[in-house]
Every structure is written in structure tokens, then in C-alpha cells.
Amino acid sequence: MDIVGLPRSTGDDVTNRGTTRRGVFGALAGAAAATALTAEPAGAAGSDERPFQARPGSSKRPNILFILADDLGWADLSSYGSPDIETPHLDRLAKGGVRFTDGYSSGAVCSPTRVAFYTGRYPGRTAGGLPEPIGSVNERDGIPASHPTLASLLKAAGYATALFGKWHGGFLPNFSPLRVGWDEFFGNYSGGVDYYSKYSHMGEYDLYEGETPVENDGRYYTDVIADRAESFVRRKHSAPWLLNLNFTSPHWPWEAPGDRAVSEEITARIKAGDSQAIFHRDGGSLQTYRKMVENLDRRIGQVLTALRETGQERDTLVIFQSDNGGERFSYNWPLSGNKASLNEGGIRVPTILRWPARVRGGQVSHVPVVTHDWTATLLEIAGAKPHPEYPLDGASLAGYLLRGAEAPERDLFWRTRANRALRRGKWKYLRLSATGGDALYDIENDPREQANLAAKHPQLVAELRARWEEIDAPQLRY
Numbered sequence: 316m317d318i319v320g321l322p323r324s325t326g327d328d329v330t331n332r333g334t335t336r337r338g339v340f341g342a343l344a345g346a347a348a349a350t351a352l353t354a355e356p357a358g359a360a361g362s363d364e365r366p367f368q369a370r371p372g373s374s375k376r377p378n379i380l381f382i383l384a385d386d387l388g389w390a391d392l393s394s395y396g397s398p399d400i401e402t403p404h405l406d407r408l409a410k411g412g413v414r415f416t417d418g419y420s421s422g423a424v425c426s427p428t429r430v431a432f433y434t435g436r437y438p439g440r441t442a443g444g445l446p447e448p449i450g451s452v453n454e455r456d457g458i459p460a461s462h463p464t465l466a467s468l469l470k471a472a473g474y475a476t477a478l479f480g481k482w483h484g485g486f487l488p489n490f491s492p493l494r495v496g497w498d499e500f501f502g503n504y505s506g507g508v509d510y511y512s513k514y515s516h517m518g519e520y521d522l523y524e525g526e527t528p529v530e531n532d533g534r535y536y537t538d539v540i541a542d543r544a545e546s547f548v549r550r551k552h553s554a555p556w557l558l559n560l561n562f563t564s565p566h567w568p569w570e571a572p573g574d575r576a577v578s579e580e581i582t583a584r585i586k587a588g589d590s591q592a593i594f595h596r597d598g599g600s601l602q603t604y605r606k607m608v609e610n611l612d613r614r615i616g617q618v619l620t621a622l623r624e625t626g627q628e629r630d631t632l633v634i635f636q637s638d639n640g641g642e643r644f645s646y647n648w649p650l651s652g653n654k655a656s657l658n659e660g661g662i663r664v665p666t667i668l669r670w671p672a673r674v675r676g677g678q679v680s681h682v683p684v685v686t687h688d689w690t691a692t693l694l695e696i697a698g699a700k701p702h703p704e705y706p707l708d709g710a711s712l713a714g715y716l717l718r719g720a721e722a723p724e725r726d727l728f729w730r731t732r733a734n735r736a737l738r739r740g741k742w743k744y745l746r747l748s749a750t751g752g753d754a755l756y757d758i759e760n761d762p763r764e765q766a767n768l769a770a771k772h773p774q775l776v777a778e779l780r781a782r783w784e785e786i787d788a789p790q791l792r793y
Contacts, residue, residue, distance in 0.1 A: 367413055367680040369719040374672050376697050378631040379469075379557045380548075380622070381689070382615060383432075385425065385481060385507075385566035388641020389663045390648055391608055397646050399601065400608050404616030408635060409667045411676040413716075418666025419738075420639045421686040423655050423731055424448045425506050426483045428638045428686050429561075433464045433484055433495070435690030435707040439730065439790030443485055447655070447731060448506050450516070457485015460494040463702040465690050467496030469557050472699035477547055478502065480540045480561035491526050497559070500525050501543050507563055509593060510536045510570045511578035514585045516593045535572045537564045537607075541614035548621040555697070560618065564611040567642070569599030571606035604644035629671045632696065634689055637664035649763045657729050657736040657745060658764055673717055682722040683738060688712055726779075728786045732793050737783040744779035753780060 390396045394406040394414060421431030426448035427438035438444025443457040458464065466476040477499040478492045483506050485491075492500040501524050505515035508522070513531050515521040522529055532539070544560050570577050577598065584592035615635070622628045640661040641647055642654045652658025666684065668674065687709035694701060695713040714720030727738040733748035741759040746752065755769040755776050769776045 364414070364677055364679045367678045367682075368675070369715065369717055370673065370675055371718055372673065375630060376555045377670060377672065378552075378555050378627060379474075379693055379697070380618070380631055380633045381557070381559050381693075382618075382633065382635045383429075383480075383559070383561045384611060384635070384637045384665075385561075385563045386639065386642045386645070386654055387565060387608065387611075387637035387665065388645030388647045388653070389637075389650055389660065389665060390646045391565075391641055392612075392665050394667075395665050396648070399646070400605050402608065402612040404612045404619060405635060405665075405667065408615075408619065408633065408669050411671065412633070412667060412669030412674055413678045413680050415666040415668070415680050415682070415684055417681055417683040418636060418664055419662050419683065419685040419727060420637065420664050421729075422447075423639050423657055423661045423729070425481075425566075425638050429481075429483050430458060431687045431708075432690055433458055433466070434462060434705070435465060435687050435694070435701065435709050436705065437687070437708045437728065437786075437790060439787070440708070442791060443490070445791060445793055449483060449485060450506065452486040452489070452517075454489050457490030458495050459490075462495065463705050464495045465693060466492070466557060466559070468694055468699045468701065469697055470496050470498070472697055473554055474697065474699075475552065475554050475556040476558075477556070478559040478561065479543045479547070480559075481506075481563050482561070487523075487526055493525055499547075501529075502540065502561065503563070507566045507568075507593060508536060509568055509578050509582050509585070510563075511575055512582040512585075514582050514593070516585075516590065518585055518588065518590065535570075535610075537562055537610055537614050538572070541617050544618045545621045548618060548627065549625055557693075562611055562614075565604060565607040565645075567599070568593055568595035569603045569607070569644070571603045572610050574603070599644055601644055632670040632673075632693070633668070635665070635667040636686065636689075638686075640664060651763050651765070655731075657731060657734045657747065659743075659758070659762055662729060662736075668716070682712075682715065683727055684712060685709065685727050692716070726782055726786070728783065730783075730787060730790075735783055735787070737779050737786075739779060739782075742775065742779065744776065744783060746780075755779070 392402045392405050394409045420428045422428040422438050424447050427444050430444040431438045442455045446456050449456045470476050476497045478497045480502040482504050486504050503521040505521050508515050513522040568581050581592050622631050640654050647660040650660035652660035691707045691709040691711040692713050695711045701707045710723035710725050715722045729736040735746045737744045743756045743758045745754045753776050754767045756764045
């Protein structure tokens with residue numbers, strides 16, 4: 316089946332950590348010129364990476380594999396400049412498609428981004444998008460069964476749908492992926508679980524098949540989720556499918572494969588009533604974090620191998636992203652801030668797209684994109700329409716990716732309880748409660764957000780502030 320309107324395609328610097336950052340800062344500074352990034356790791360992004368250009372044609376509706384990492388920082392992949400972490404499978408994914416330098420999450424923490432992606436709308440459109448993040452069982456904090464989602468809309472268009480891993484869109488008995496369009500769910504409802512015991516911050520066991528707890532086999536959670544995804548990919552499918560593959564890695568607790576003693580200690584503390592134990596503020600290391608990310612990369616490679624071996628690789632659209640910026644052990648250079656911040660380090664995330672049937676490999680795009688843009692994009696590519704009573708806030712990139720159209724021009728908006736941000740082109744308006752007052756940054760030339768230009772451009776600041784308030788006004792209050 317062809318889709319109408321969708322064409323068919325037959326100098327090393329030294330960082331503050333004392334290690335080479337492979338020219339990433341220089342690449343960012345040159346983003347406006349849309350030149351290829353240079354001096355990056357062999358076999359990943361490098362001098363052969365070329366500016367993105369669409370390849371018009373037509374195609375059948377693809378399978379969709381959307382992989383979401385948890386708390387992975389912007390530069391935690393070797394293809395994004397990590398000096399310590401090797402991620403050959405994700406680097407290969409980038410080399411086979413498009414690497415976005417200006418990919419953003421919809422929120423600065425877990426559940427707002429996920430709610431935005433599932434619904435295609437700003438987190439503040441639904442009550443479930445307001446907590447930072449969802450952390451308790453109640454009738455308010457989640458996606459109601461009446462709200463259309465990416466899964467329900469694709470399901471209505473003939474897709475099989477599955478979600479494996481972290482849901483974080485509301486707790487039972489009030490909310491569930493099965494109630495908003497996913498045919499299958501296997502994973503955890505909460506924001507994070509111990510990798511071996513599967514206990515959450517709520518002091519409860521949290522591994523479910525649909526809405527029923529399942530027995531823990533004692534294996535490392537990232538591996539369990541990858542095995543389930545591989546099994547899904549290797550099935551016989553009679554219809555195109557959507558698979559949301561939501562890893563918890565490299566989210567706390569800081570447990571790499573084999574760290575069973577660490578798991579046993581944390582789990583014992585959880586069972587004894589220590590509600591803070593799973594946050595693991597007294598543990599972790601750069602080495603542990605590296606092992607967690609490298610294992611995540613291997614397990615993603617396992618799923619991608621299944622795609623190739625089953626002959627589905629060409630016609631499967633794969634998108635990889637993190638749900639927000641990195642946390643304690645993440646590497647975000649040259650960005651400032653991390654998870655929970657609206658500085659670039661809290662919301663700019665590694666973002667990769669591959670679709671061999673339609674998109675050339677070895678490309679880089681400097682177009683700003685945000686998580687809920689992918690909702691609009693995937694619906695258009697799949698031939699599904701948004702619900703008229705729930706208009707999307709994301710912009711579809713299908714024209715840009717597939718037909719050679721200009722990238723959509725719009726303002727990117729973020730808010731938290733205390734902070735606000737808006738990006739328009741190269742300009743970013745930012746107000747942080749910690750510093751007070753409005754700030755303005757030229758993100759293309761100052762991705763680290765160190766030169767506040769607000770005093771030099773007061774009219775622009777006023778315009779961007781007014782636009783932020785206009786977008787914010789109809790959204791729910793905290």
C-alpha cells in the first residue's frame with residue numbers, strides 16, 4: 316500500500332573532564348551553516364556525515380520502532396561526542412539514517428515528556444502531564460481512557476501496537492497503556508525500578524504483563540525488555556506495527572549488569588521502608604554509568620539485529636531519543652544544566668532516525684525537533700489523522716523528511732512549575748527561578764548559555780515572553 320503524498324525512494328579540544336570532546340562544540344557553533352560535523356569517532360558520525368536532504372518517492376506504510384532511553388544525556392553516545400562511552404550499535408543506527416543535533420524532549424523530567432509523546436500535545440494539556448514526575452496513585456495523574464494517543468490512532472488505522480518497558484503515564488487501577496490504544500504491555504508503571512528486584516520507589520514490586528503482576532525471573536531489567544522486544548519483532552506480523560520500546564536505562568539506581576549486591580542492598584532498604592533508597596544518592600560512579608549505557612547499546616543492537624534478520628529493516632522507521640537530559644553521571648558538554656532544568660542540558664537529547672526505504676544514511680540535521688513532533692510525524696506517515704477534538708501541538712516533519720519541504724517554522728515551548736523557556740530559530744528565551752529575570756541566548760553560537768543578551772535585545776525578549784505566555788494561557792494550571 317502506497318501512501319498518498321509520501322514520495323518513494325527506490326581538532327580535538329580538551330574538556331573540563333580532561334578528555335577529548337571530539338570537536339562537538341565546534342560542530343554546534345557551525346550548526347547554522349548546516350555543515351557536516353567533524354572530528355567525531357570513526358565508524359559513527361564523522362567527516363563523511365552530510366547535511367540532510369530528502370529523497371522524494373513513495374513507500375508503503377512502515378513499521379514503527381520508537382526507542383526511548385531514560386535520562387540519557389545529549390553527549391552520552393560516542394556519535395555525539397562521549398569521550399568515555401562506546402555505543403557502536405546506536406552509532407551504526409545514526410550512520411544508517413539521520414542524526415539530529417538539535418533534538419529536544421518535551422519535558423525536563425520523565426512523565427511530562429512521555430505524556431506529551433503519547434498524546435502529541437504539550438504536557439500541560441492534560442492533568443497527567445503536570446506532575447514532575449508522576450509519583451503516586453490517584454485518579455488525576457495519568458492519561459484518561461477517553462484521550463486519543465499515538466497508539467489508539469494508529470490502531471484505528473490498522474496498526475498492531477505494543478509497549479514494552481517504562482510506561483509512566485499513570486498508575487493502576489486508574490490508568491494503563493491497554494486502556495489508551497496499546498494491544499500489549501509488558502513493563503513497569505512507575506518512574507524507575509531496581510534492575511534486578513523490580514521494586515519501585517513506592518516500595519512495591521512493579522513488573523506487569525498488561526495489568527497483571529508477573530513473576531520476576533531475576534534477570535537484569537534492560538535485558539528482559541530487549542528480549543521481549545526481540546521476540547515481538549521476530550513474530551509473524553500480518554499488519555504494520557508500532558512498538559514503543561521504553562528502557563529505564565540509564566536511570567537510577569546505578570546498577571550495571573552483574574551488580575546484584577548493590578541491588579540486594581537497595582531492595583532491602585526499600586522493603587524496610589526507606590523511600591529514598593532507590594534514588595541511590597549514595598552510590599554510582601562514572602564506570603558504572605558507562606557500563607549501563609554500553610549495555611543499553613548492546614541490547615538495542617539485539618533488537619535491530621532481529622529487524623535485519625527477519626527482513627523488516629528496510630521498511631521499519633526507527634527513532635531513538637532520550638526522555639530528558641542526563642543526570643548525575645551524564646556527559647552533556649558543551650551544554651549547561653541537566654535533568655529537571657530548562658537549560659539545554661536538561662532538554663536537548665540525542666535523537667536519531669533511520670528508515671532505509673526512504674531516508675539516506677550518513678546525514679545530519681540541525682533542525683530543532685521536539686518529542687511531540689514525532690507524534691504528528693508518525694501519524695502522517697502512517698496515514699492516520701489526529702482526533703479533531705484533541706489538536707496536536709507537535710509539527711509533522713514528514714514533508715521535510717520525505718518530500719524536500721522546508722522544515723516547519725514554529726516556536727518550541729517548555730514550562731515547569733518554576734521555569735519557562737521558548738526557542739525561536741537561534742534564539743532562546745529563558746527564565747529560571749534560581750536566577751530570576753528574563754534571559755536571552757543565541758543558542759547556535761552559545762549552546763552553553765553563558766552570554767545573556769537580554770539587555771541588548773529588549774524588544775525581542777518582550778516578543779518571546781509574550782509568545783510564551785500566549786502558548787501557556789490555555790494550558791492547565793499546576
